Amino acid sequence: MTPTDSTRFASQTVHVPLSERSYDISIGTGNLAEVGRWITSLRSVTHAVLISDDHVARHYLEPVSESLKSEGIRVTKLVVPAGEPSKSVATSQELWEKALADRVDRKSSVVALGGGVIGDLAGFIAATMTRGLDFFQIPTTLLAQVDSSVGGKVGINLPAAKNIVGCFWQPRGVLIDTAVLETLPKREYLSGLAEVVKYGVILDPEFFEYLEANVQxxxxxxxxxxxxxVARSCELKAQVVAEDERETTGLRAILNYGHTYCHALETVSGYGEYLHGEAVAVGMLCASRLGEKLGVFAPEATERQHKLLTALGLPVDVPKLDEAAILSAMQRDKKVEHGKLRFIVPHCIGKVVLTPDVPQDVAMQAWTDGYAS
Amino acid sequence: MTPTDSTRFASQTVHVPLSERSYDISIGTGNLAEVGRWITSLRSVTHAVLISDDHVARHYLEPVSESLKSEGIRVTKLVVPAGEPSKSVATSQELWEKALADRVDRKSSVVALGGGVIGDLAGFIAATMTRGLDFFQIPTTLLAQVDSSVGGKVGINLPAAKNIVGCFWQPRGVLIDTAVLETLPKREYLSGLAEVVKYGVILDPEFFEYLEANVQxxxxxxxxxxxxxVARSCELKAQVVAEDERETTGLRAILNYGHTYCHALETVSGYGEYLHGEAVAVGMLCASRLGEKLGVFAPEATERQHKLLTALGLPVDVPKLDEAAILSAMQRDKKVEHGKLRFIVPHCIGKVVLTPDVPQDVAMQAWTDGYAS
Known part of the structure; x- marks a missing residue:
């Protein structure tokens, strides 16, 4: 194995410190073509299971596959339909069986090439195939670059709940090429900005101001x-994950700011109706209003988020959906402990707090108050 | 949480040292009825997903469930058909969905009550439900008591290969009641003895002699x-697992003595035709003959195993099956690295060695030489 020198493949490197599971995120522009040399600089790889979706594959599957092959790596290409429905048990079974049919073994690696769905799905395959394979990520959406590339959460959905089946499985390395964002559809690009705004709200008021000042x-x-x-978002997330890798101390839960509402919205509106970041934008404003109702957050701070999210072209209004279904979906949220609703509530821009025992009626008021007036 | 004092619930305790994943195996006679107090002595448990099969459930599901309930634990009982076919993607999906429907959350625990199939399946559910739940095992077969209760290997089968999908997921505690073995069908009891003999061959010549001297x-x-x-088998396995938890150094692979042939036999004969231990018995003798052919093992030592396994009522002859299918199944074994067959080959009773690059024809001769004469 050659010594690690991932800085050769990036303008910027963010280190994610997780003791023996530590890894680097290599962020550059136009570095996708170097994926073969990058991966062999990290690990001795001779067989890669390259998992992508049909949208991303159209542009990047062949260049990535060729770059891997040029380093002598045998490549098994597995392409699934783009979109959330691929994060399923059925698709997992298909991938397990196809990888096995193409002679996957314990020394094989899994490479995820795509957005969050592909990262989660391919990561779940990596975590479970022969009880765990080396995993590399090449996130191709803004959302995946700033969110899925740090944290090690991999998994799939069941019809009744998102991300309910999965593991913690850290990648050996993440390669980010921001040039791929140039071809990203506008709606998807904007969706990713919601998570960027989230990092400002939960951890970094200066970063929030930077976003406000740089909308254009x-x-x-x-x-x-x-x-x-991208780099600042990864850094902020890495700080949190390093202190609470498996979400046991409660610290990591702050990354879920807005996400209880977001997941309920995604579930009840049907997976795919809202892009994840769009649902996050709506969810953050619900959580902000919840903070106001609990008397810990100022209306002006909700207004700043509302203004920034609107300027970034993100949805801010809560859609009219079955309220009983929304409440029921929130009760199945993974942050629920023994039936009690828990929310990440903002106290100021730059600080949020995990708040247990939120009364159901207050939580629902913060939802219904968001209906378009 | 009350302090751990698992010795109260056992005549003998075997400690499995795995740093922060360490746990105790509590071995007793008639201690099954104390499972509620035992589990709450280890962790604060308020909801248990109790997974069993229809055979075991008939005798033990209610006593175990009642014991848990008497400690204030809410119990979700999930019973699957007995037998290897339940270690499937379809059954996993059913269990994930039923657990979710009964409000499983991150603080829930999974309790496996049954043999190896239930331990592997329930452990896989524990490893993957909400990205990991506390896991407790109550193995009810001899095979599960001496094998599945140490090692943390959990998983399911695909049609083309056994145990190919899974994780390493350590239990928080294992409760063994040897009294449950009294009602075990004879064939299943004998099957478990094969793994006991295996520990003698791979690690402990005195234990092997003890078995020879105590057949009746x-x-x-x-x-x-x-x-x-049971205790000695768990101790020996714990020693190995402690030094190579995730099977990375090669040391742990010695536990797979006989298992490459065994898995091929199980796959080609159809899951369920042979009990696992029966296939292990046949497989160990194949590996012994392989040792002879490679010039590292004495025919007398093969003969001692043959005699002991026969005395214990285990099968020793290789059945006539499609030889190409056997070879192909061995090539899909997880020990295979990039197409090369690797075997655990005995050098003497008490010592085995991981041997790479075994020629296919020699491996197959050790198989065909075992046909009944």
Whole structure:
């Protein structure tokens, strides 16, 4: 194995410190073509199961596959339909069986090439195939670059709940090429910005101000600004994950700011109706209103988020859906402990608090108050 | 949480040292009825997903469930058909969905009550439900008591290969009641003895001699002898697992003595035709003959195993099956690295060696030489 020198493949490197599971995120522009040399600089890889979706595959499957092959790596290409429905038991079974049919073994690696769905699904395959394979991620959406590339959460959905089946499985390395964002559909790009805004709200008021001051270059996908927001988002998430890798101390739960509402919205509206970041935007504002109702957050701070999310083209209104179904979906949230609703509630821009025992009626008021007036 | 004092619930305790994943195996006679107090002595448990099969459930589901309930634990009882076919993706999906429907959350625990199939299946559910639940095992077959209760290997089968999907997931505690073995069908009891013999061959010549000298009390299921062989088997396996928890150094692979042939036999004959221990018995003798052919093992030592396994009522002859299918199944074994066959080959009673690059024709001769003459 050659010594690790992932800085060769990036303008910027974010280290994710997780003792023997530590790894680097290599962030660059145009570094996708170097994936073969990058991966062999990290591990001795001779067989890669390359998992992608049909949208991403159209642009990047062959360049990535060729780059891997040029390093002598045998590549098994597995392509699933784009979209959340692929994060299923049925698709997992298909991938397990196809990988096995193409002679996967314990020395094989899994490479995820795609957005969050592909990262979660391919990571689950890596975590469970022959009880665990080396895993590498190449996130191709803004959301996946700033969210899925740190944290080690992998998994699939059941019809009744998202991400309910899965593991913690850290990648050996993450390669981010911000140039791939140039071809990302506008709606998907904007969706990713919701998680970027989230990092500002939960951890970094200066970063939030930076976003407020740079709305136009962000919308223009300015290369310099893109590297900055991707790297800072990864850094912030890495800080949290390093202190609470398996979400046991409660610290890591702050990353779920807005997500209880978000998951309920996704579940009840039907997976795929809202993009994840869109649902996060709506969910963050619900959680902000909840903070107001609990007397810990100022209406002005909700207003700042509302204004920034609106400027970034994200949805802010709560849609009219069956309220009993929304409440029921929130009760199945993984943060629920023995039936009690828990929320991440903001206290100011830059600080949120895990708040247990939130009364159901207050939680639902913060939801219904978001209906378009 | 009350302090751990698992010795209260056992005549003998075997500690499995795995740093923060360490746990105790509590071995006793008639201690099954104390499972509620035992589990609450280890962890604060308020909801248990109790997984069993229809055979075991008939005798033990209610006593175990009642014991848990008497400690204030809510119990979700999930019973699957007995037998290897339940270690499937379809059954896993059913269990995930039923557990979710009965409000499983991250603080829930999974309790496996049954043999190896239930331990592997329930452990896989524990490893993957909400990304990992506390797991407790109550193995009810001799095979599960001496094998599945140490090691943390959990998983399911695909049609083309056994145990190919799974995780390493350590239990928080294992409760062994040797009294349940009294009602075990004879064939299943004898099957478990194959793994006991295996520990002697791979690690402990004195234990092997003890078995040779105690065939009749073993067949009579003498309580004292049972405790001795279960405890010693767990100790020996714990030693190995402690040094190579995730099978990365090669040391742990010695536990797979006989298992490459065994898995091929199980796959090609159809899951369920042979009990696992029966296939292990046949497989160990194949591996012994392989040792002879490679010039590292004496025919007399093969003969000692043959004699002991025969005395214990285990099958020793290789059945006539499609040889190409056997070879192909061995090539899909998880010990295979990039197409090369690797075997655990005995050098003497008490010592085995992981041997790479075994030629296919020699491996197959060791198989065909075992046909009944």
């Amino acid at each position: 270059p962000i919308l223009d996908r300015d290369a310099t600004v893109l590297q900055k927001i | 009390p073993i067949l009579d299921r003498d309580a004292t002898v049972l405790q001795k062989i």
